[in-house]
Structures are given as structure tokens and as C-alpha cells.
Amino acid sequence: MALRVLELFSGIGGWRFALGTRGEVLAxxxxxxxxxxxxxxxxxxAPRARELATVPFAELTGVGADTWLMSPPxxxxxxxxxxxxxxxxxxxxxxxxxxxxxxxxxxxxxxENVVGFPGSDAHALLTECLRGQxxxxxxxxxxxxxxxxxxxxxxxxxxxxxxxxxxxxxxxxDAGTVGNFLDAVEDPALYLDExxxxxxxxxxxxxxxxxxxxxxxxxxxxxxxxxxxSFLRTPRGTRRFSAAEVAxxxxxxxxxxxxxxxxxxxxxxxxxxxxxxxxxxxxxxxLDG
Ligand SMILES: C[S@@+](CC[C@H](N)C(=O)[O-])C[C@H]1O[C@@H](n2cnc3c(N)ncnc32)[C@H](O)[C@@H]1O
Numbered sequence: 521m522a523l524r525v526l527e528l529f530s531g532i533g534g535w536r537f538a539l540g541t542r543g544e545v546l547a548x549x550x551x552x553x554x555x556x557x558x559x560x561x562x563x564x565x566a567p568r569a570r571e572l573a574t575v576p577f578a579e580l581t582g583v584g585a586d587t588w589l590m591s592p593p594x595x596x597x598x599x600x601x602x603x604x605x606x607x608x609x610x611x612x613x614x615x616x617x618x619x620x621x622x623x624x625x626x627x628x629x630x631x632e633n634v635v636g637f638p639g640s641d642a643h644a645l646l647t648e649c650l651r652g653q654x655x656x657x658x659x660x661x662x663x664x665x666x667x668x669x670x671x672x673x674x675x676x677x678x679x680x681x682x683x684x685x686x687x688x689x690x691x692x693x694d695a696g697t698v699g700n701f702l703d704a705v706e707d708p709a710l711y712l713d714e715x716x717x718x719x720x721x722x723x724x725x726x727x728x729x730x731x732x733x734x735x736x737x738x739x740x741x742x743x744x745x746x747x748x749x750s751f752l753r754t755p756r757g758t759r760r761f762s763a764a765e766v767a768x769x770x771x772x773x774x775x776x777x778x779x780x781x782x783x784x785x786x787x788x789x790x791x792x793x794x795x796x797x798x799x800x801x802x803x804x805x806x807l808d809g
Contacts, residue, residue: 522542522543522544523539523542523543523544523586523587523628523804523807524543524544524546524584524585524586524587525539525543525544525545525546525585525587525588525589526545526546526547526548526549526580526583526585526587526588526589526626527545527547527548527549527567527589527590528548528549528572528588528589528590528592528617529549529550529572529590529591529592529593529613530548530549530550530555530556530559530567531550531552531555531559531591531790531793531794532555532558532559532562532776532790532791532793532794533545533548533558533559533562533563533567534591534770534772534794534795534797534800535589535590535591535630535795535800536548536559536563537562537772537773537776537797537800538795538797538798538800538801538803538804539589539801539804540801542804542807543587545563545565546583546584546585547567547568547583547585548565548567548568549567549568549570549572549575550567550569551569551570551571551572552790553569554782554786554789554790555567555790555793556569557779557781557782558778558779558782558790561777561778561779562775562776562777571613572613572616572617573612573613573615573616574616577619577620577623577624580620580624581620581624585626586626586627586628587626587627587628587629587630587807588617588626588628588629588630589630589804590617590629590630590631590632591631591632591633591793591794591795592611592613592614592617592631592633592642593610593611593613593614594633594634594636594637595608595610596608596610596611596640596642605640605641605642606640606641606642606645611642614642615645618645618646618649621646621649621650621653622649622652622653625653625655625682627681627682627683628679628680628681628682628683628807629650629655629678629680629681630677630678630679630680630803630804630807631646631677631678631680632675632676632677632795632800632803633675633676634675634676635661635674635675635676637676638659638676646678647678650680653682654682655680655681655682656680656681656682656684656685657678657679657680657681657685658678658679658685658687658806659676659677659678659679660676660677660679660690660803661674661675661676661677662674662675662677662690662799662802662803663675663799664769664770664771664796664798664799665695665733666690666691666692666693667691667693667771667796667798667799667802668691668693668694668695668696668798669695669769669770669771669796669798670695670696670697670698670700670701670731670732670733670734670769671695671733671734671736671737671769671770671796672733672734672735672736673736673737673770673796673799674736675795675796675799677799677800677803679803679804679806679807681806681807681808683807683808684808685806685807685808686805686806686807686808687806688802688805688806690802691802695732695733696732697729697730697731697732698727698728698729698730698731698732698733698734698752699729699730701765701768701769702729702752702765703762703764703765706754706759706762707762710759710760710761710762711756711757711758711759712745712751712757712758712759712760716745717757717758720745720746721758723745723746723747724745724746724751724758725747725749725750725751726750726751726752726753726758727750727751727752727753728752728753728754729752729754733750734749734750734761734769735749735750736749737749737750737761737766737769737788737791737792738792739788739789739790739791739792739793740788740789740792741760741761741766741788741791741792742760742784742785742786742787742788742789743785749761749766749792763778763784763787763788763791766788766791766792767791770791770794770795770796770797771796771797771798771799772794772797773797778790
């Protein structure tokens with residue numbers, strides 16, 4: 521049976537790409553105008569631009585979904601953040617959704633987050649609530665490097681259901697080389713200048729086109745250098761990956777695009793917030809519909 525999906529914190533619609541023909545998104549919610557414009561361009565329907573901490577429960581249940589797909593903001597649990605967990609104001613929407621889960625649980629819930637999520641109070645609250653509502657769930661740390669992509673992006677996936685769960689074997693595909701994911705014509709503006717290289721060069725994660733890995737590209741890749749993702753060494757110098765290249769490394773479809781007025785920094789931010797599509801699709805393959 522096709523999944524009837526409520527896509528929460530929808531961003532550019534990574535979950536919707538991963539869902540494919542497995543179901544239908546009945547409604548998506550996100551507060552970011554740039555994310556919503558990108559979602560609309562790619563999926564043909566607009567998310568509801570609402571603060572999820574304040575959307576009335578009746579509106580969410582009125583969607584008629586049986587499946588919640590979500591990637592709540594990860595900053596409260598991030599390695600580089602202040603780890604304020606449920607005290608972080610960005611956890612308010614998550615807390616409210618846990619309240620709704622107690623009142624009107626869907627049949628399935630799939631959540632993706634950073635590896636710091638397990639062990640957090642938010643994780644404890646969610647799993648306690650899932651248990652109380654009769655869900656079974658599986659929790660896995662997955663990385664696209666095993667899914668045919670030369671990219672490291674370890675993330676936690678919780679796949680929960682009040683029905684039964686399949687237990688597929690995770691793939692172990694060859695990632696291929698970075699060169700397969702590069703633009704046919706490179707943008708010279710992506711190259712770092714001599715000053716920047718002199719200051720930050722030693723801290724950069726450098727890869728070449730024949731390598732089989734890139735580091736995780738985070739939302740700050742367009743602004744920051746060290747610890748934000750990989751940089752490409754070419755005979756000409758050292759450059760950033762373009763947003764289109766990062767999109768390919770996330771497994772987004774070749775037709776994926778941004779509205780022209782979304783600037784480069786915002787593109788990297790949206791991609792850094794999104795999902796590795798084949799990994800998310802595999803997580804969904806646990807559900808029996
Ligand atoms: C980790 S990203 C999820 C990205 C998404 N899975 C994708 O594929 O692009 C979190 C998203 O939640 C949105 N968001 C954060 N807090 C929100 C809130 N309180 N209400 C609605 N959306 C929110 C952000 O704008 C961001 O797009």
C-alpha cells in the first residue's frame with residue numbers, strides 16, 4: 521500500500537525524492553523561504569511555510585497522513601554546537617511533535633539526524649513515546665559511502681512502525697571516484713586564492729578526482745573552509761566543489777535545480793541540511809506500506 525506522507529522540516533524535499541513511487545507527500549512543512557522555493561521548483565507543490573511549534577494539531581492530523589518523514593534541526597545535537605538538546609529553542613517544534621505523537625500517532629515514522637542524536641534527551645523522549653504508543657523500530661547509523669557515493673555523511677535513521685518492519689541488508693556498493701560527480705565545465709570562481717590557501721590550506725580536507733571519498737559537506741561550506749567539507753585539488757589549484765557537484769554527491773536526481781535567485785551560499789546551506797537520497801530510500805524500504 522502506498523505511504524501517505526507528512527513531510528516535516530521538509531527543506532528541499534530530500535525525503536520526497538527518496539520516497540519516489542513508494543508513496544505520496546500529502547503536505548510538507550518548512551519555515552525557510554529559500555528551502556520552500558527550491559522544493560516548489562523541484563516537486564511542483566509548495567510546502568506550508570509554517571512554524572511547526574505553533575501549527576494546531578487538528579491541522580496536522582487533518583492532512584490524513586499515515587507516515588511522518590522528518591529530519592528535525594540537528595544543531596541542538598551537533599558535534600560543533602552547544603549541545604543544548606531539548607533546552608535549545610530549535611527543539612520546540614520537535615517537542616510539540618512528540619506531544620502530537622502521544623495524541624495521534626501515525627502508522628509509520630522515519631527520522632534522520634546527526635550521530636549525536638542517540639544519547640540525547642530528545643532521543644530518550646522520542647523512544648519512550650514510541651514504546652508507549654506500541655511502535656517497533658530499528659535504529660541504524662548509515663553512510664552513503666556504502667551506497668555507491670564517494671561521500672561520508674554518517675547519519676542516524678530511526679525507522680518506526682506500528683505495523684511490521686522489513687529487515688533489508690544494507691548494501692555495500694563501490695563508491696566509484698569523485699571524478700564521476702564533477703561538472704563537465706568547471707567554474708573558475710570556485711578556486712581559492714593564494715592568500716586563503718596560505719592561511720587555511722593545511723587544515724583543508726583535500727581530495728583529487730581519482731579519490732573514492734569526500735568529507736561531509738555541511739551547511740556552512742559556502743562560508744567556512746576547515747571542517748566544512750572537501751576541496752578539490754586539480755592541476756590548476758584548489759577549489760570548492762560547486763553546489764551542483766555537492767547535489768550529485770548527495771544522490772539528488774540529475775534534474776534537481778535551484779531557483780536562480782537563491783545565492784551560492786544559500787545553496788550550500790540547503791544541501792548541507794539535506795539528505796543522502798539513496799540512504800534515505802533504503803531506510804524507507806523497511807516499511808511494509
Ligand atoms: C535538517 S533540515 C531538513 C532538510 C530536509 N530533510 C531536506 O531534505 O532538505 C531542517 C529544516 O527544518 C526547517 N525548520 C527548522 N525549524 C523549523 C520549525 N520550527 N518549523 C518549520 N520548519 C523548521 C529548516 O528551515 C530546515 O529546512
